[in-house]
Amino acid sequence: QKEVEQNSGPLSVPEGAIASLNCTYSDRVSQSFFWYRQYSGKSPELIMSIYSNGDKEDGRFTAQLNKASQYVSLLIRDSQPSDSATYLCAVGLAGRDDKIIFGKGTRLHILP
Amino acid sequence: DAGVIQSPRHEVTEMGQEVTLRCKPISGHDYLFWYRQTMMRGLELLIYFNNNVPIDDSGMPEDRFSAKMPNASFSTLKIQPSEPRDSAVYFCASTVGFNEQFFGPGTRLTVL
Numbered sequence: 001q002k003e004v005e006q007n008s009g010p011l012s013v014p015e016g017a018i019a020s021l022n023c024t025y026s027d028r029v030s031q032s033f034f035w036y037r038q039y040s041g042k043s044p045e046l047i048m049s050i051y052s053n054g055d056k057e058d059g060r061f062t063a064q065l066n067k068a069s070q071y072v073s074l075l076i077r078d079s080q081p082s083d084s085a086t087y088l089c090a091v092g093l094a095g096r097d098d099k100i101i102f103g104k105g106t107r108l109h110i111l112p
Numbered sequence: 113d114a115g116v117i118q119s120p121r122h123e124v125t126e127m128g129q130e131v132t133l134r135c136k137p138i139s140g141h142d143y144l145f146w147y148r149q150t151m152m153r154g155l156e157l158l159i160y161f162n163n164n165v166p167i168d169d170s171g172m173p174e175d176r177f178s179a180k181m182p183n184a185s186f187s188t189l190k191i192q193p194s195e196p197r198d199s200a201v202y203f204c205a206s207t208v209g210f211n212e213q214f215f216g217p218g219t220r221l222t223v224l
Contacts, residue, residue: 088155
């Protein structure tokens with residue numbers, strides 16, 4: 001069974017601090033990794049994608065991928081109240097068994 | 113450019129009735145996905161199409177669910193007969209080349 005695991009939270013972080021969200025996956029052939037943000041009552045929106053080991057930075061967001069350890073993380077620097085949302089990790093499997101699997105998400109709450 | 117369009121946005125129906133959800137993907141996207149989201153189960157992939165052809169329907173819960181994509185700009189998800197446990201938010205998403213997905217606003221379905 002291919003799985004993507006996230007801590008459901010809520011994760012509470014003071015405004016201005018760094019929020020760290022983690023995700024582990026079970027399938028070693030996973031090739032693409034995504035972080036989506038979902039506000040309550042809204043649809044998921046892509047904020048980061050990463051395909052190779054290491055860090056990828058985009059503004060206040062940094063995605064980190066470690067394929068050997070099978071985890072991907074998202075760091076949010078200078079957290080703002082508007083970052084309060086649920087963050088979904090998604091893992092893509094390519095090849096004969098193309099599939100994208102979502103984790104259940106981590107609820108993040110930024111404390112003003 | 114318009115994003116993914118879904119209709120209706122809200123649907124309330126009685127158990128046993130037929131429900132049809134509609135989706136118009138982003139023009140030029142060759143993959144279309146149908147998801148269901150609940151608090152208990154998170155975001156679940158139901159079925160996806162590539163170039164209008166169903167590729168993986170292993171997530172369709174049972175024979176009461178069916179999906180079609182008659183052309184590149186339109187897809188439907190049908191539930192017949194509907195049951196209260198089908199109540200959820202149903203999302204349609206599209207993408208190019210099985211990469212970052214763009215989600216529609218969702219249809220909130222309530223089956224009484």
